[in-house]
Amino acid sequence: xxxxxxxxxxxxxxxxxxxxxxxxxxxxxxxxxxxxxxxxxxxxxxxxxxxxxxxxxxxxxxxxxxxxxxxxxxxxxxxxxxxxxxxxxxxxxxxxxxxxxxxxxxxxxxxxxxxxxxxxxxxxxxxxxxxxxxxxxxxxxxxxxxxxxxxxxxxxxxxxxxxxxxxxxxxxxxxxxxxxxxxxxxxxxxxxxxxxxxxxxxxxxxxxxxxxxxxxxxxxxxxxxxxxxxxxxxxxxxxxxxxxxxxxxxxxxxxxxxxxxxxxxxxxxxxxxxxxxxxxxxxxxxxxxxxxxxxxxxxxxxxxxxxxxxxxxxxxxxxxxxxxxxxxxxxxxxxxxxxxxxxxxxxxxxxxxxxxxxxxxxxxxxxxxxxxxxxxxxxxxxxxxxxxxxxxxxxxxxxxxxxxxxxxxxxxxxxxxxxxxxxxxxxxxxxxxxxxxxxxxxxxxxxxxxxxxxxxxxxxxxxxxxxxxxxxxxxxxxx
Amino acid sequence: xxxxxxxxxxxxxxxxxxxxxxxxxxxxxxxxxxxxxxxxxxxxxxxxxxxxxxxxxxxxxxxxxxxxxxxxxxxxxxxxxxxxxxxxxxxxxxxxxxxxxxxxxxxxxxxxxxxxxxxxxxxxxxxxxxxxxxxxxxxxxxxxxxxxxxxxxxxxxxxxxxxxxxxxxxxxxxxxxxxxxxxxxxxxxxxxxxxxxxxxxxxxxxxxxxxxxxxxxxxxxxxxxxxxxxxxxxxxxxxxxxxxxxxxxxxxxxxxxxxxxxxxxxxxxxxxxxxxxxxxxxxxxxxxxxxxxxxxxxxxxxxxxxxxxxxxxxxxxxxxxxxxx
Numbered sequence: 001x002x003x004x005x006x007x008x009x010x011x012x013x014x015x016x017x018x019x020x021x022x023x024x025x026x027x028x029x030x031x032x033x034x035x036x037x038x039x040x041x042x043x044x045x046x047x048x049x050x051x052x053x054x055x056x057x058x059x060x061x062x063x064x065x066x067x068x069x070x071x072x073x074x075x076x077x078x079x080x081x082x083x084x085x086x087x088x089x090x091x092x093x094x095x096x097x098x099x100x101x102x103x104x105x106x107x108x109x110x111x112x113x114x115x116x117x118x119x120x121x122x123x124x125x126x127x128x129x130x131x132x133x134x135x136x137x138x139x140x141x142x143x144x145x146x147x148x149x150x151x152x153x154x155x156x157x158x159x160x161x162x163x164x165x166x167x168x169x170x171x172x173x174x175x176x177x178x179x180x181x182x183x184x185x186x187x188x189x190x191x192x193x194x195x196x197x198x199x200x201x202x203x204x205x206x207x208x209x210x211x212x213x214x215x216x217x218x219x220x221x222x223x224x225x226x227x228x229x230x231x232x233x234x235x236x237x238x239x240x241x242x243x244x245x246x247x248x249x250x251x252x253x254x255x256x257x258x259x260x261x262x263x264x265x266x267x268x269x270x271x272x273x274x275x276x277x278x279x280x281x282x283x284x285x286x287x288x289x290x291x292x293x294x295x296x297x298x299x300x301x302x303x304x305x306x307x308x309x310x311x312x313x314x315x316x317x318x319x320x321x322x323x324x325x326x327x328x329x330x331x332x333x334x335x336x337x338x339x340x341x342x343x344x345x346x347x348x349x350x351x352x353x354x355x356x357x358x359x360x361x362x363x364x365x366x367x368x369x370x371x372x373x374x375x376x377x378x379x380x381x382x383x384x385x386x387x388x389x390x391x392x393x394x395x396x397x398x399x400x401x402x403x404x405x406x407x408x409x410x411x412x413x414x415x416x417x418x419x420x421x422x423x424x425x426x427x428x429x430x431x432x433x434x435x436x437x438x439x440x441x442x443x444x445x446x447x448x449x450x451x452x453x454x455x456x457x458x459x460x461x462x463x464x465x466x467x468x469x470x471x472x473x474x475x476x477x478x479x
Numbered sequence: 480x481x482x483x484x485x486x487x488x489x490x491x492x493x494x495x496x497x498x499x500x501x502x503x504x505x506x507x508x509x510x511x512x513x514x515x516x517x518x519x520x521x522x523x524x525x526x527x528x529x530x531x532x533x534x535x536x537x538x539x540x541x542x543x544x545x546x547x548x549x550x551x552x553x554x555x556x557x558x559x560x561x562x563x564x565x566x567x568x569x570x571x572x573x574x575x576x577x578x579x580x581x582x583x584x585x586x587x588x589x590x591x592x593x594x595x596x597x598x599x600x601x602x603x604x605x606x607x608x609x610x611x612x613x614x615x616x617x618x619x620x621x622x623x624x625x626x627x628x629x630x631x632x633x634x635x636x637x638x639x640x641x642x643x644x645x646x647x648x649x650x651x652x653x654x655x656x657x658x659x660x661x662x663x664x665x666x667x668x669x670x671x672x673x674x675x676x677x678x679x680x681x682x683x684x685x686x687x688x689x690x691x692x693x694x695x696x697x698x699x700x701x702x703x704x705x706x707x708x709x710x711x712x713x714x715x716x717x718x719x720x721x722x723x724x725x726x727x728x729x730x731x732x733x734x735x736x737x738x739x740x741x742x743x744x745x746x747x748x749x750x751x752x753x754x755x756x757x758x759x760x761x762x763x764x765x766x767x768x769x770x771x772x773x774x775x776x777x778x779x780x781x782x783x784x785x786x787x788x789x790x791x792x793x794x795x796x797x798x799x800x801x802x803x804x
Contacts, residue, residue, distance in 0.1 A: 079598065204569050206517075206576070279786065282515060285572060286724070286785045289517070289717055293778025297771040408713070412580055415573045423569075450588045457581045464562040464570060 032307060033083060033106065034072035035116045037065050047086040048073070048118075074306070080107050085118045094120040113307070113401065169445075171323045176441045182330055182399060184437020185337035190392030191414035191429040192344060193263070193385020199361025199424030200374075200381045201271065203284050207292035208389055209411025213404060214295065215259045215390025216397035217303050222251035223310055248312040252394045256387045263386020266291075267379050292408075300404040307403045333395050340391060341430055344384075348426055357381055361424050412453060413440065416460040422473025431471060435459075482750040488624050490743040493702045496637035497695045498742070502723045502734035503644045504691030509720075510728035511652060512684040513664035515572035518559070520715040521579030522689045525551040526696025527706045528586060528601075532594055535601030541608055545697050552693025555582070556686040564681045580713055587708035600707035608633075608701050637698050641735070644691055649731045651687075660684055661729075714774055721781045727794025736792055741780075745773060 033050055050060040050073045060081065061073035075081065085102040096102045096118070108114050194208045205211075222228060228247040235241040243249060270291070274284060318325035348354035359367040360377045368374045396406060414429075417436045421428025439459055440452040447455070463470065489495060501519055508514040529548025533539040539547070559578055563571040586595045595601070612632040619631050626634065651657050659680055662670040671677050700706045718741075726737025752769050790796040 198569075204572060274786065277786075282513070282568070283785045283789055285515060285569075286720060287782050289720065290778040290781030290785070293714070293717055293781065294775045297775035297778070300771045301768045301775070412577045415577055419570070419573065448588060448590055450584065451590075454581045454584055457577045460577065461562050461574065464566065464574065468566050468570065 032072055032074045032113050033116050037118055045089060047089045049084045051082040075108060083116050096120060174324060176445060180438035180441030182334050183441055184434035185334055186392055186395045187413050187417050187437050188430045188433030189337050189340055190389050190410060191417045191433050192426050193388045194414055195418045195424055195429035196361060196381045196426050197385050200378050202281060206288040207295060209407035210292045210295040211259060211386055211389040212393035212410055213299055213407035214262060215255045215393030216402045217299055218258050219251035219255035219394040220402050222254050223247040223312060246312055248310050255390045255394055259390020260383045260387030264379055264383035267382035305404060307401045309401050310398055333399055337395060353380060413456050416456045419460050420463050420470055422470025425472050428470050428472035482747055484624055485750055486743045486746040489746040490739045493633045493637050495738050495742045496641055497699045498722060498738040499641050499735050500644060501692045501695035502719050502738055503648060504688035505719050505723050506728055506734040507648060507684055507688035512660050512681060514685060515568050516575050517572050517716055518575030518579030519692050519719050520711050521582045522552045522555060522692030523696035524582055524711040525555050526693030527700040528595060530604055530697045530700040531601035531706045534604045536594055548693050548697040549690050552689045553686050556689035560682045560685045564678055583708050583711050600705060602705040605701040605704045633702055645731060718777055721777050724784045725791050727791030730794050733791060733794055748776060749773060
């Protein structure tokens with residue numbers, strides 16, 4: 001029965017691979033305004049000032065476009081802002097057209113990284129343009145970083161991630177389903193380890209979210225190293241090696257290795273000694289909380305509070321697949337997540353170590369008495385969990401942004417996923433993760449995107465009321 | 480010397496009293512009943528917004544608003560307790576941490592703006608409180624510690640509430656009800672076999688501790704006179720845990736001692752780092768990093784305390800050998 005269930009699940013996951021679509025996750029966390037001036041060319045040295053409110057004079061932040069024409073201003077919170085382009089800094093070759101002009105009013109939702117587009121044109125174009133109908137000039141960056149200057153033509157600000165209000169309900173539903181699948185796969189990858197760790201040690205790892213952040217930051221650190229970018233330059237243009245030696249791909253591999261090492265190191269040098277000292281489980285929970293505080297804030301001190309994107313794969317032309325547009329980056333995230341989940345599931349299902357892991361998760365004492373080296377299995381589980389959480393972190397960072405609190409936000413959804421699927425079951429975490437991702441994204445069809453996490457957590461409470469053992473958990477007394 | 484007096488001021492100031500109140504609530508949950516509440520900040524949030532919405536939105540009098548705070552905290556406790564208290568302790572832990580954060584997201588959401596003020600929160604909440612100040616204006620203090628008349632009035636009230644809460648918990652814990660509660664912490668099944676409805680007792684404990692947390696939130700709102708949702712981050716809960724464990728859980732005065740000592744240490748830590756940083760002795764630390772380092776320091780303290788001295792300063796080690804079943 002169980003094997004059949006798993007096989008069906010594997011088939012479903014594999015089937016998800018062929019569903020095309022766009023991925024657009026709303027990044028939870030702080031707000032910013034950003035943009036890139038690259039029409040007609042990238043212009044450096046334009047001054048941009050952000051004021052509080054549509055009328056106010058209080059300056060929130062200033063930015064100057066860099067050599068690629070990009071600028072970014074962090075915001076204190078959601079609300080209304082006025083973005084002003086200093087026309088004196090515009091080179092004489094260009095003018096700012098009347099519409100939309102050099103002063104834009106934008107409303108920023110919580111957790112939104114909003115792209116503000118200023119248009120510049122040659123005087124000749126401007127004369128022509130002034131006859132045409134006015135156009136909304138701002139658009140969401142929710143579609144995943146691709147929102148640059150040229151994408152804005154005639155589009156309205158999106159009401160929900162990745163979906164324009166102009167498109168039909170069906171199309172938005174499809175877009176958000178794919179976005180939800182991507183998000184859900186990321187949650188699934190990250191939470192398999194959480195569930196397995198709970199299964200083998202009965203311990204809830206509250207630091208799991210920060211292990212996700214750790215992975216994302218490690219990949220960013222390596223991807224920004226000159227060593228790797230110069231290595232990449234060597235293979236630039238060579239068909240396969242160009243991709244393999246991309247700094248971010250190398251960074252991802254190293255981050256996963258380091259994440260695994262972090263997990264295994266924690267087990268070997270923290271949890272195992274604590275178990276030897278007979279520290280009670282409640283105390284262990286508090287230790288994981290303390291460790292998560294330490295890890296999160298050390299990462300904050302080392303890498304800063306800025307919200308960043310990986311420099312690689314940042315701007316991509318989306319593929320048009322029927323009504324859907326899908327960036328190659330998001331397609332790759334989904335494909336990689338599915339491959340990894342299938343590999344992990346096969347490992348758990350068919351290898352000796354995988355079977356031992358499931359046995360220990362099922363019943364630690366029984367597994368030990370049947371000759372399984374429980375300590376070794378636990379070490380492997382922590383290594384696997386750490387590596388998967390780091391991978392989840394890189395994928396999440398690629399899909400949204402890298403931020404010191406990204407892991408904590410994801411942790412709450414991971415909890416919802418593992419409880420929905422059944423605490424301690426790896427396959428449950430996978431299924432639960434996908435469901436939670438879908439629920440979070442699809443809820444934005446009807447409700448405010450700010451509340452997408454609240455809906456996911458609402459599902460968790462509902463499951464606790466109705467079926468506390470989760471979808472795949474075995475029926476047993478849990479209270 | 481300066482650092483010492485500033486630290487002392489925080490240790491006995493109104494903020495410390497607010498944390499003491501919330502820690503007494505947490506002590507009721509964890510210390511006596513063994514409930515893993517990782518979302519005490521959620522109770523503080525609804526408590527603070529009881530005052531914020533009551534006074535700021537509906538223009539009620541402060542005293543009615545405090546009653547509203549208590550009611551909100553009780554409702555939140557029931558909402559948390561009914562699905563989870565029948566289950567294993569870890570389910571409550573996960574649910575509390577998640578619900579506290581979800582509550583913060585709800586209160587700061589755009590659609591709640593007419594009621595809660597959204598991200599901007601509510602302002603000027605405590606004018607009625609300070610109008611009723613019987614302390615004559617002036618500065619009060621000894622040994623370099625210095626408080627204004629309004630602060631003295633606030634401290635009298637908050638520490639007064641703390642005193643009442645202490646009397647209440649102490650009386651409850653020496654009553655038959657308290658013995659059942661401690662029995663649940665030690666061995667739930669044994670208590671159940673004696674015919675006690677464990678679920679009801681746990682729910683009562685959760686509501687009581689939650690109400691104390693809500694009161695702490697209301698006091699915080701009065702103290703600051705304005706509130707925003709983002710000051711109720713999950714870190715606050717973990718501060719409370721560190722304070723409770725430092726003082727000693729399952730002791731009447733543990734949650735009083737812990738916050739005072741920890742606030743003293745944290746302020747001294749902050750001020751020392753800041754002084755060093757201002758004299759360029761710490762070139763590798765940014766001024767903005769001090770807050771983050773402080774959080775990391777609390778995390779480390781939490782780990783070391785629970786491993787090496789789970790009973791804290793004045794606790795009883797035997798009482799802290801509780802376990803999750």
